[in-house]
Amino acid sequence: xxxxxxxxxxxxxxxxxxxxxxxxxxxxxxxxxxxxxxxxxxxxxxxxxxxxxxxxxxxxxxxxxxxxxxxxxxxxxxxxxxxxxxxxxxxxxxxxxxxxxxxxxxxxxxxxxxxxxxxxxxxxxxxxxxxxxxxxxxxxxxxxxxxxxxxxxxxxxxxxxxxxxxxxxxxxxxxxxxxxxxxxxxxxxxxxxxxxxxxxxxxxxxxxxxxxxxxxxxxxxxxxxxxxxxxxxxxxxxxxxxxxxxxxxxxxxxxxxxxxxxxxxxxxxxxxxxxxxxxxxxxxxxxxxxxxxxxxxxxxxxxxxxxxxxxxxxxxxxxxxxxxxxxxxxxxxxxxxxxxxxxxxx
Amino acid sequence: xxxxxxxxxxxxxxxxxxxxxxxxxxxxxxxxxxxxxxxxxxxxxxxxxxxxxxxxxxxxxxxxxxxxxxxxxxxxxxxxxxxxxxxxxxxxxxxxxxxxxxxxxxxxxxxxxxxxxxxxxxxxxxxxxxxxxxxxxxxxxxxxxxxxxxxxxxxxxxxxxxxxxxxxxxxxxxxxxxxxxxxxxxxxxxxxxxxxxxxxxxxxxxxxxxxxxxxxxxxxxxxxxxxxxxxxxxxxxxxxxxxxxxxxxxxxxxxxxxxxxxxxxxxxxxxxxxxxxxxxxxxxxxxxxxxxxxxxxxxxxxxxxxxxxxxxxxxxxxxxxxx
Amino acid sequence: xxxxxxxxxxxxxxxxxxxxxxxxxxxxxxxxxxxxxxxxxxxxxxxxxxxxxxxxxxxxxxxxxxxxxxxxxxxxxxxxxxxxxxxxxxxxxxxxxxxxxxxxxxxxxxxxxxxxxxxxxxxxxxxxxxxxxxxxxxxxxxxxxxxxxxxxxxxxxxxxxxxxxxxxxxxxxxxxxxxxxxxxxxxxxxxxxxxxxxxxxxxxxxxxxxxxxxxxxxxxxxxxxxxxxxxxxxxxxxxxxxxxxxxxxxxxxxxxxxxxxxxxxxxxxxxxxxxxxxxxxxxxxxxxxxxxxxxxxxxxxxxxxxxxxxxxxxxxxxx
Numbered sequence: 001x002x003x004x005x006x007x008x009x010x011x012x013x014x015x016x017x018x019x020x021x022x023x024x025x026x027x028x029x030x031x032x033x034x035x036x037x038x039x040x041x042x043x044x045x046x047x048x049x050x051x052x053x054x055x056x057x058x059x060x061x062x063x064x065x066x067x068x069x070x071x072x073x074x075x076x077x078x079x080x081x082x083x084x085x086x087x088x089x090x091x092x093x094x095x096x097x098x099x100x101x102x103x104x105x106x107x108x109x110x111x112x113x114x115x116x117x118x119x120x121x122x123x124x125x126x127x128x129x130x131x132x133x134x135x136x137x138x139x140x141x142x143x144x145x146x147x148x149x150x151x152x153x154x155x156x157x158x159x160x161x162x163x164x165x166x167x168x169x170x171x172x173x174x175x176x177x178x179x180x181x182x183x184x185x186x187x188x189x190x191x192x193x194x195x196x197x198x199x200x201x202x203x204x205x206x207x208x209x210x211x212x213x214x215x216x217x218x219x220x221x222x223x224x225x226x227x228x229x230x231x232x233x234x235x236x237x238x239x240x241x242x243x244x245x246x247x248x249x250x251x252x253x254x255x256x257x258x259x260x261x262x263x264x265x266x267x268x269x270x271x272x273x274x275x276x277x278x279x280x281x282x283x284x285x286x287x288x289x290x291x292x293x294x295x296x297x298x299x300x301x302x303x304x305x306x307x308x309x310x311x312x313x314x315x316x317x318x319x320x321x322x323x324x325x326x327x328x329x330x331x332x333x334x335x336x337x338x339x340x341x342x343x344x345x346x
Numbered sequence: 347x348x349x350x351x352x353x354x355x356x357x358x359x360x361x362x363x364x365x366x367x368x369x370x371x372x373x374x375x376x377x378x379x380x381x382x383x384x385x386x387x388x389x390x391x392x393x394x395x396x397x398x399x400x401x402x403x404x405x406x407x408x409x410x411x412x413x414x415x416x417x418x419x420x421x422x423x424x425x426x427x428x429x430x431x432x433x434x435x436x437x438x439x440x441x442x443x444x445x446x447x448x449x450x451x452x453x454x455x456x457x458x459x460x461x462x463x464x465x466x467x468x469x470x471x472x473x474x475x476x477x478x479x480x481x482x483x484x485x486x487x488x489x490x491x492x493x494x495x496x497x498x499x500x501x502x503x504x505x506x507x508x509x510x511x512x513x514x515x516x517x518x519x520x521x522x523x524x525x526x527x528x529x530x531x532x533x534x535x536x537x538x539x540x541x542x543x544x545x546x547x548x549x550x551x552x553x554x555x556x557x558x559x560x561x562x563x564x565x566x567x568x569x570x571x572x573x574x575x576x577x578x579x580x581x582x583x584x585x586x587x588x589x590x591x592x593x594x595x596x597x598x599x600x601x602x603x604x605x606x607x608x609x610x611x612x613x614x615x616x617x618x619x620x621x622x623x624x625x626x627x628x629x630x631x632x633x634x635x636x637x638x639x640x641x642x643x644x645x646x647x648x649x650x651x652x653x654x655x656x657x658x659x660x661x662x663x664x665x666x667x668x669x
Numbered sequence: 670x671x672x673x674x675x676x677x678x679x680x681x682x683x684x685x686x687x688x689x690x691x692x693x694x695x696x697x698x699x700x701x702x703x704x705x706x707x708x709x710x711x712x713x714x715x716x717x718x719x720x721x722x723x724x725x726x727x728x729x730x731x732x733x734x735x736x737x738x739x740x741x742x743x744x745x746x747x748x749x750x751x752x753x754x755x756x757x758x759x760x761x762x763x764x765x766x767x768x769x770x771x772x773x774x775x776x777x778x779x780x781x782x783x784x785x786x787x788x789x790x791x792x793x794x795x796x797x798x799x800x801x802x803x804x805x806x807x808x809x810x811x812x813x814x815x816x817x818x819x820x821x822x823x824x825x826x827x828x829x830x831x832x833x834x835x836x837x838x839x840x841x842x843x844x845x846x847x848x849x850x851x852x853x854x855x856x857x858x859x860x861x862x863x864x865x866x867x868x869x870x871x872x873x874x875x876x877x878x879x880x881x882x883x884x885x886x887x888x889x890x891x892x893x894x895x896x897x898x899x900x901x902x903x904x905x906x907x908x909x910x911x912x913x914x915x916x917x918x919x920x921x922x923x924x925x926x927x928x929x930x931x932x933x934x935x936x937x938x939x940x941x942x943x944x945x946x947x948x949x950x951x952x953x954x955x956x957x958x959x960x961x962x963x964x965x966x967x968x969x970x971x972x973x974x975x976x977x978x979x980x981x982x983x984x985x986x987x988x
Binding site: 070071180210211212213214215216217218219236237238239240242243244266267276277278280281282283284285286287288289292294295298299 | 388389499500501502529530531532533534535537538556557558559560562563564582583586587596597598600601602603604605606610611612613614616
């Protein structure tokens with residue numbers, strides 16, 4: 001790694017513990033829409049899918065932030081951009097104070113150790129030919145951690161114990177197809193933990209698991225969060241976010257439209273989109289029949305983002321000025337500190 | 347007489363190296379026109395196999411026993427021959443991931459007309475007109491009939507699949523995880539539509555899902571399945587407020603709720619293997635209230651309330667207080 | 670916590686190929702499970718043994734004249750003699766050495782080139798893929814026999830040249846098959862994960878992609894051996910083979926050149942032909958059995974066969 005990069009990291013190591021782990025500012029990630037030869041010759045302007053269109057947030061150590069939204073809202077792209085698995089076009093990403101937005105491939109490797117991604121599909125994220133111990137050991141080998149085989153084995157067993165796969169020696173010898181979905185996800189988490197990362201990004205970590213095992217995995221993540229890990233959780237499930245996240249950020253068409261403490265966002269939603277979403281989430285108590293505010297139509301194409309407030313075409317309480325004003329996140333009159341929403345009506 | 351009554355349904359699958367997997371072990375329930383019944387359970391509990399059996403859509407390595415009475419007639423009596431006349435005309439299905447199973451090289455309209463013509467319901471221009479009406483009924487403009495599946499979004503394709511299922515005006519609609527892969531807003535739209543359809547068309551709906559809140563909001567009654575059997579069945583209200591099987595209670599407790607204050611639990615362990623006979627209660631190894639009879643004696647379904655049955659020994663103990 | 674595999678599979682769906690626990694486990698598994706493959710493998714193995722042990726097994730010397738020109742088959746010479754009075758069985762055994770050697774060696778060349786190009790093209794994609802595939806296409810359209818004739822004529826007919834020529838002709842199919850397999854494996858989540866983790870290309874290819882590609886590569890290689898043996902026979906038959914080495918093709922060529930047919934000496938041609946056909950057949954059987962075993966095993970038969978059986982209801986106690 002370049003000396004300047006190493007120095008930057010070292011300087012930050014002694015910084016204030018309450019400094020944000022992750023600080024994202026006005027992030028923009030676009031994908032070009034493929035155009036045919038005819039369009040290229042006719043020099044029609046390139047169109048872009050504005051997957052992430054100006055996203056800003058901070059994540060502190062020991063905090064679990066849930067990025068919530070429907071498909072196409074940009075939550076996954078945001079996560080991938082933060083992890084530098086996808087290149088952002090604009091904006092700044094700071095990891096522990098260090099600007100990593102423009103870091104190049106070579107310098108990314110030490111960073112990869114400190115930021116880990118948990119994938120959605122536990123049935124596909126483990127190499128079927130590797131035993132559990134090989135999967136969990138691989139990151140150590142890649143990053144040259146642990147001088148000897150014995151040392152690496154110790155770390156592997158340690159990580160397996162941390163994810164509650166006991167006894168670790170038994171699980172270490174298993175192949176993925178011998179494990180249940182929940183167990184596989186724990187192995188995936190262990191293989192990230194073994195590097196002792198500081199930031200964990202979990203992309204729908206439980207959506208493919210049975211209901212009865214979800215809480216186990218989520219409380220595992222919760223426990224990790226308590227030990228200082230900062231976690232960014234992508235989910236479409238508001239109920240899960242409500243229960244397990246410290247803060248929730250609701251995304252729509254590439255922007256965060258509401259953000260705040262989980263309790264607050266769920267009990268006192270400010271943005272009309274959040275209100276509508278919360279109203280249509282089915283409640284498990286049959287006696288609770290909220291009037292669902294089912295929005296008409298579907299989320300528009302991120303290529304053609306509406307002018308003004310991007311939600312106004314579907315907004316049940318839109319006013320004429322919503323067609324021209326593009327609101328920024330701010331604190332509304334009826335909300336507490338740190339609870340922000342992007343709507344002119346609050 | 348009930349519209350559809352399933353009695354003591356069993357399904358076995360031959361395993362490649364010998365032996366059988368007893369996927370469905372004596373399942374029974376009934377639905378009347380206009381009723382919505384939920385079939386709830388986690389992966390491997392046999393709910394999908396159950397409804398596939400209702401339509402006779404089981405593979406060659408399957409063996410079925412029991413009766414499926416449609417208007418009193420046992421459509422499963424001899425197998426394929428007795429089921430086929432009713433398939434799609436009386437009992438239709440929306441499959442899991444149906445939105446991805448539409449034929450990409452035929453228009454949506456054609457795909458709705460096809461079952462109509464095959465089953466002799468309508469033909470030619472009349473069929474095409476019906477198809478357009480069906481599309482309107484599921485919320486797609488009639489002009490969509492000339493479009494191809496790839497021109498629609500996931501939610502619209504699911505509606506199209508629904509229209510295909512309704513093409514022959516069935517009396518019973520089986521829906522297997524119809525909204526699982528969809529966003530919550532689209533899910534709300536589709537569920538709203540299913541409820542409306544079931545009311546307007548007097549359609550009996552059997553909704554198979556692992557998502558308890560969906561069942562709680564859409565269905566009047568539900569059956570909770572575990573290890574191929576029904577653990578508990580009854581009005582959804584009773585299932586939530588007065589569960590009589592620990593699995594039902596734990597399943598609700600494991601489901602996070604937006605406004606729920608209590609901790610979400612997970613159920614330790616895994617479901618039992620179905621390729622060998624189970625001694626005692628299948629849920630006993632994971633149960634938090636198991637006692638002496640549980641590992642030894644299999645609990646039978648018994649009445650525990652108005653239209654409410656459960657298979658649990660705790661219901662025989664007078665001091666049961668439903669935790 | 671129970672470690673039993675969950676049987677939460679949909680009806681009719683079977684899981685993917687279980688990873689082999691030992692090296693060569695896949696090959697062994699196929700041979701064990703499919704009698705056809707066992708037969709084919711035995712045949713090939715038999716010929717390989719004969720070839721290797723030829724000096725020991727051959728009843729007579731390779732250049733030993735033991736009788737008249739085109740001597741008829743007799744008890745001492747079960748397949749008669751060739752035009753030089755040499756025992757045919759001896760000739761066939763020594764011929765096996767060359768034919769099989771060229772077959773295997775050329776396949777090795779083809780496998781290495783094809784596998785390498787397939788992996789590079791499939792893994793890197795983009796421009797690399799485009800360029801390599803055009804090169805492959807170029808080699809694909811070269812007509813085999815004229816190419817062999819021209820090269821053999823230009824380079825001279827030594828064994829090494831023959832091996833190279835045949836190898837150069839055969840690598841294209843392997844490259845294509847390997848490329849498409851690599852492309853699909855590359856998209857698997859665990860491969861992407863390794864990359865996200867910081868693994869370098871070499872590691873990803875060697876530890877994650879290659880083990881998944883190996884079975885299909887092996888299947889293809891086995892089938893290529895069949896073609897290579899055939900190609901060598903053809904080359905030798907056309908007189909382009911190494912004149913100092915005897916091979917089955919050369920035996921047939923000699924027979925044709927020296928009027929075996931008109932002399933009625935069928936034993937100078939037919940046995941050699943059968944010797945060519947048998948290992949080819951053996952390799953084909955094994956190779957095809959392997960390809961069958963590798964076909965995607967997902968058979969979702971919900972909507973397929975409706976031949977389920979109905980069992981009569983039995984009394985509760987009997988279930």
